[in-house]
Amino acid sequence: MHTEVTRTRPAPARREGVTDDNWQEDPYNRWGFRHVREFTRTARISRGQGAVRQLPERHTDLSDFLTVVGDEAFTLWEALEAAYVDAFVVVNGGAIVHEWYAEGMDPHGTHLLMSVSKSLTSTLVGVLVGEGLVDPAEQAVTYVPALKGTAWDGATVQHLLDMSAAVMFNEEDYDDPESDGCLIEFASGYRLGQRDDVPGDTVSWVVSLDPQGEHGDRFQYRSIITDVLGMVIESVTGQRFTDVFSDRIWSRIGAEHDADIIVDPKGFPTVEGGICTTARDLARFGLLHLERGAVGGAQVVPAEWTDRILCADPALIARYAASSSGDPTTPQAYYHDCWWVWDAAKGRYAGHGINGQMVLVDRSTNTVIAMMSTWPHRMDPHLSDFGSRVAAELLDHLSR
Amino acid sequence: MHTEVTRTRPAPARREGVTDDNWQEDPYNRWGFRHVREFTRTARISRGQGAVRQLPERHTDLSDFLTVVGDEAFTLWEALEAAYVDAFVVVNGGAIVHEWYAEGMDPHGTHLLMSVSKSLTSTLVGVLVGEGLVDPAEQAVTYVPALKGTAWDGATVQHLLDMSAAVMFNEEDYDDPESDGCLIEFASGYRLGQRDDVPGDTVSWVVSLDPQGEHGDRFQYRSIITDVLGMVIESVTGQRFTDVFSDRIWSRIGAEHDADIIVDPKGFPTVEGGICTTARDLARFGLLHLERGAVGGAQVVPAEWTDRILCADPALIARYAASSSGDPTTPQAYYHDCWWVWDAAKGRYAGHGINGQMVLVDRSTNTVIAMMSTWPHRMDPHLSDFGSRVAAELLDHLSR
Numbered sequence: 001m002h003t004e005v006t007r008t009r010p011a012p013a014r015r016e017g018v019t020d021d022n023w024q025e026d027p028y029n030r031w032g033f034r035h036v037r038e039f040t041r042t043a044r045i046s047r048g049q050g051a052v053r054q055l056p057e058r059h060t061d062l063s064d065f066l067t068v069v070g071d072e073a074f075t076l077w078e079a080l081e082a083a084y085v086d087a088f089v090v091v092n093g094g095a096i097v098h099e100w101y102a103e104g105m106d107p108h109g110t111h112l113l114m115s116v117s118k119s120l121t122s123t124l125v126g127v128l129v130g131e132g133l134v135d136p137a138e139q140a141v142t143y144v145p146a147l148k149g150t151a152w153d154g155a156t157v158q159h160l161l162d163m164s165a166a167v168m169f170n171e172e173d174y175d176d177p178e179s180d181g182c183l184i185e186f187a188s189g190y191r192l193g194q195r196d197d198v199p200g201d202t203v204s205w206v207v208s209l210d211p212q213g214e215h216g217d218r219f220q221y222r223s224i225i226t227d228v229l230g231m232v233i234e235s236v237t238g239q240r241f242t243d244v245f246s247d248r249i250w251s252r253i254g255a256e257h258d259a260d261i262i263v264d265p266k267g268f269p270t271v272e273g274g275i276c277t278t279a280r281d282l283a284r285f286g287l288l289h290l291e292r293g294a295v296g297g298a299q300v301v302p303a304e305w306t307d308r309i310l311c312a313d314p315a316l317i318a319r320y321a322a323s324s325s326g327d328p329t330t331p332q333a334y335y336h337d338c339w340w341v342w343d344a345a346k347g348r349y350a351g352h353g354i355n356g357q358m359v360l361v362d363r364s365t366n367t368v369i370a371m372m373s374t375w376p377h378r379m380d381p382h383l384s385d386f387g388s389r390v391a392a393e394l395l396d397h398l399s400r
Numbered sequence: 401m402h403t404e405v406t407r408t409r410p411a412p413a414r415r416e417g418v419t420d421d422n423w424q425e426d427p428y429n430r431w432g433f434r435h436v437r438e439f440t441r442t443a444r445i446s447r448g449q450g451a452v453r454q455l456p457e458r459h460t461d462l463s464d465f466l467t468v469v470g471d472e473a474f475t476l477w478e479a480l481e482a483a484y485v486d487a488f489v490v491v492n493g494g495a496i497v498h499e500w501y502a503e504g505m506d507p508h509g510t511h512l513l514m515s516v517s518k519s520l521t522s523t524l525v526g527v528l529v530g531e532g533l534v535d536p537a538e539q540a541v542t543y544v545p546a547l548k549g550t551a552w553d554g555a556t557v558q559h560l561l562d563m564s565a566a567v568m569f570n571e572e573d574y575d576d577p578e579s580d581g582c583l584i585e586f587a588s589g590y591r592l593g594q595r596d597d598v599p600g601d602t603v604s605w606v607v608s609l610d611p612q613g614e615h616g617d618r619f620q621y622r623s624i625i626t627d628v629l630g631m632v633i634e635s636v637t638g639q640r641f642t643d644v645f646s647d648r649i650w651s652r653i654g655a656e657h658d659a660d661i662i663v664d665p666k667g668f669p670t671v672e673g674g675i676c677t678t679a680r681d682l683a684r685f686g687l688l689h690l691e692r693g694a695v696g697g698a699q700v701v702p703a704e705w706t707d708r709i710l711c712a713d714p715a716l717i718a719r720y721a722a723s724s725s726g727d728p729t730t731p732q733a734y735y736h737d738c739w740w741v742w743d744a745a746k747g748r749y750a751g752h753g754i755n756g757q758m759v760l761v762d763r764s765t766n767t768v769i770a771m772m773s774t775w776p777h778r779m780d781p782h783l784s785d786f787g788s789r790v791a792a793e794l795l796d797h798l799s800r
Contacts, residue, residue: 015640015667020441038441038663041420046508108446192592240415258658263438267415 002382003084003375005069010084010374013104020192024185026376029355033112033374034086034105036276037260040189043269045259046246053254053284053295058095065397067390076100076394083387084356086111087279087372091287092365092398101279110260110276111372114353117261117275118226120245120285122161122338125229126293126305127248133236136161143232146203151211152228159215160229161337164319168212169222172324174354174378184224189264189274201264202227219319219335223272226338230271241269252300253288255281273353279370282359286368289349289361309337312344342388348395354378360391365399402782403484403775405469410484410774413504420592424585426776429755433512433774434486434505436676437660440589443669445659446646453654453684453695458495465797467790476500476794483787484756486511487679487772491687492765492798501679510660510676511772514753517661517675518626520649520685522561522738524641525629526693526705527648533636536561543632546603551611552628559615560629561737564719568612569622572724574754574778584624589664589674601664602627619719619735623672626738630671641669652700653688655681673753679770682759686768689749689761709737712744742788748795754778760791765799 013030023032023039032039066073077100080088086105090098105111113120128134134143136158141147143157155165171181185191186198187205199205206227230241237244242261250259259281262274277285288294289309293301316334320326327333334341341349347363356373369391375383413430423432423439432439466473477500480488486505490498505511513520528534534543536558541547543557555565571581585591586598587605599605606627630641637644642661650659659681662674677685688694689709693701716734720726727733734741741749747763756773769791775783 018667020665035443037437038443038667040441041438042442043435043438049508108449265420267418267438 002380003377005072005082005382005386007072007074007078007082009081010102013086013102024190024355024378026374029374029376030086030102033355033372034109036110036112036262036274040192041263041265042260042274042276043240043242043263043267045242045250045261045275047255047258047281048246048251050251051254052256053287055091055280055283056095057099058093058097060092060097060398062098062394062397065394067386067393069386076390079386079390083373083383083390084375085371085373085387087370089279089283089370090394090398091283091368094287094366096283097398098394099279107280108257108278110257110278112353112357113275113277113282113351113372114273114355114357115223116282116351116353116357116359117271117273118223118338119351119359120249120275121226121229121233121271123285123288123301123305124233124241124245124249125157125161126301126337128233128236129305130302134232140165140228140232144228144235146207146231147228150207151209152206155215155228157229157232160225160232162316162319163219163221163225163335163338164216165222165225165228166211166213166215166217167209167222167225169209169224171222181223187264188227188268188270188272189262190270194265201266202268202270203231203266206231219316219323219325221323221325221335226272227268227270229338230269233271240267241271249285249288249300252298253281253284253295255284257281279372282370282372283368286359286361286370290363290366290368305337309339309341309349310344310347311336312341342392356380356383356387358387358391362395365395367395367398369394402780403777405472405482405782405786407472407474407478407482409481410502413486413502424590424755424778426774429774429776430486430502433755433772434509436510436512436662436674440592441663441665442660442674442676443640443642443663443667445642445650445661445675447655447658448646448651450651451654452656453687455491455680455683456495457499458493458497460492460497460798462498462794462797465794467786467793469786476790479786479790483773483783483790484775485771485773485787487770489679489683489770490794490798491683491768494687494766496683497798498794499679507678507680508657510657510678512753512757513675513677513682513751513772514673514755514757515623516682516751516753516757516759517671517673518623518738519751519759520645520675521626521629521633521671523685523688523701523705524633524645524649525557525561526701526737528633528636528644529705530702534632540565540628540632543635544628546607546631547628550607551609552606555615555628557629557632560625560632562716562719563619563621563625563735563738564616565622565625565628566611566613566615566617567609567622567625569609569624571622581623587664588627588668588670588672589662590670594665601666602668602670603631603666606631619716619723619725621723621725621735626672627668627670629738630669633671640667641671649685649688649700652698653681653684653695655684657681679772682770682772683768686759686761686770690763690766690768705737709739709741709749710744710747711736712741742792756780756783756787758787758791760795762795765795767795767798769794
């Protein structure tokens, strides 16, 4: 499904009528994504007790910024509304140059990140790699014995990070409510209700998957693969993901607020898509990457881990081009370590999530863009292209 | 049911085996009460952006404190374990003189307050009375038209505050899982599952109640009455309880952490028992009362509102003595404005919640005690008496 890009203003967020069952659907998602914890189980990711990283503001006149779609020109503000954006923070040269919130959203409210969560999760894996607890070349089953004898046998941590593990999971069509990509919402906690034909929790689904092909052969986006990274993280640390993520990352980037994460009925964290943060804290996470893993002089993530995202490995590029995500207009794009690399030469990569979530890191312009949205549909090519184009044009604008 | 007071150490809190269905039951409540949001829908009560009220510590030797039960003497530490306490904070003369946490609990984790929530809710009513938005003598139906033509017709806000509204609701026996006091857990969000024979949300239950007697005639503890205060608060402010409570109280007492509150399937807040705070923040709330509604020179709650709790109205005392809560050994006790007044002459009153929650305010010794526990049973006369006795003896000890 798709939504025409027009100046039509999205419906405002309202609580009335939003239920456990519809909070992800239009127009209820407008309230739902900002109040996920009111519709399902969540755990807290503590910001710890440290100081907040202050983000200075630098006044920047963006009134002459225009994006053209067909024969319509959109100012930045019009574009954000047309793209169903709820929150938008641009940090350039270390300062906030633009910050915008839809009605009812503010700098202190969390918003669901959807699959941008994957980029947060993989960054934690990077920390554990730096600590020597995880080797990307090692098989996942080495760390998670429960995977032995399943379709995951032989899959390395790197296969998980690159979405190339060979398991059967259909996430190609979010418009099909019976596809795995939608049904997993019942297992992983997005939906409280259970279905007899869907495993009752994430790990049960993980271990029940059928194999498909050879590990490493192809890139195919399947969220459940990232959940296995969550299992690895919990297994090698002997702690819950929430505690490890708080300890290693969230308490070290100067986050202003605790984050939320959806948990399944057994308490397993939905690391592939269930994290909720404020827009500013998402921008702070982006800055962690932009600054090659360091925050205020302290190395939080190994610099090599952020650099390797930009490896531009021809094999990754070829795999990506051959996948359903491949796009001839961006022949150098690829997916690596749970990031979508737009342009490795520019140092431009992003985490993306359905319904219009994004954190964009761009070394070439020294910029991070955090964008949170509630598109009417989970996946929407028109709005996706539009949002990415607005972001790219804004980077060009800022570099002038 | 009751639990013998012995030096037996409670089982430690563990995540494994705790489910949506058993998190309130022994021994699962030990983890459950510290992680309520992982088992049901919750909303956030923001602490706002203000400074944390620092609580200085004053070293106080309590090694000679002993409580005797039968022929056993308990040190304070032994007593806290015997009483299934999870967190214990004593503030005397403005400084923390004792702070203790069970294994796995810390100053930054929230814990379910159960009915201590009622005392927080009524304090917010006090603020709204001060603002002229609520008159305790006015009928609830004046503020909440949906109550018109129901058993609540004729009940004043004061009747709600004093648990003397005349509605039929059986909360006398928590050991009976079919009693209203247990079944309401299905409506108000403690339990995610629904039952066909229980209203699906709190307000539906409120408006469906049958009348019983005359408003104001008797004191009978029925949690659902406090929920109507929540309806009044939302109605007169036109805002959600979470926002009003944050704005008027939680952001003004120097709370260190956001609080959580259980919400029902329609988002109605469980103001009668669903609030979760840290132990220190509960102590800060107690200090708000101890200091007659002021925090750092700013009047947050009218002083008259805190003073009137200690009115020692003979009618309240008589009503209380005649109720099932009456106790000949404390003939001057009463329930007023959602507080249990232990001794008005001493300025000693408390909020109590099942499974051993308490905030005790004592003007005579300038002390607040915050206690969070997970008794094996919701109500337990042995542990209740023991916990209250330890607190009272500690006040005596501190006044020496």
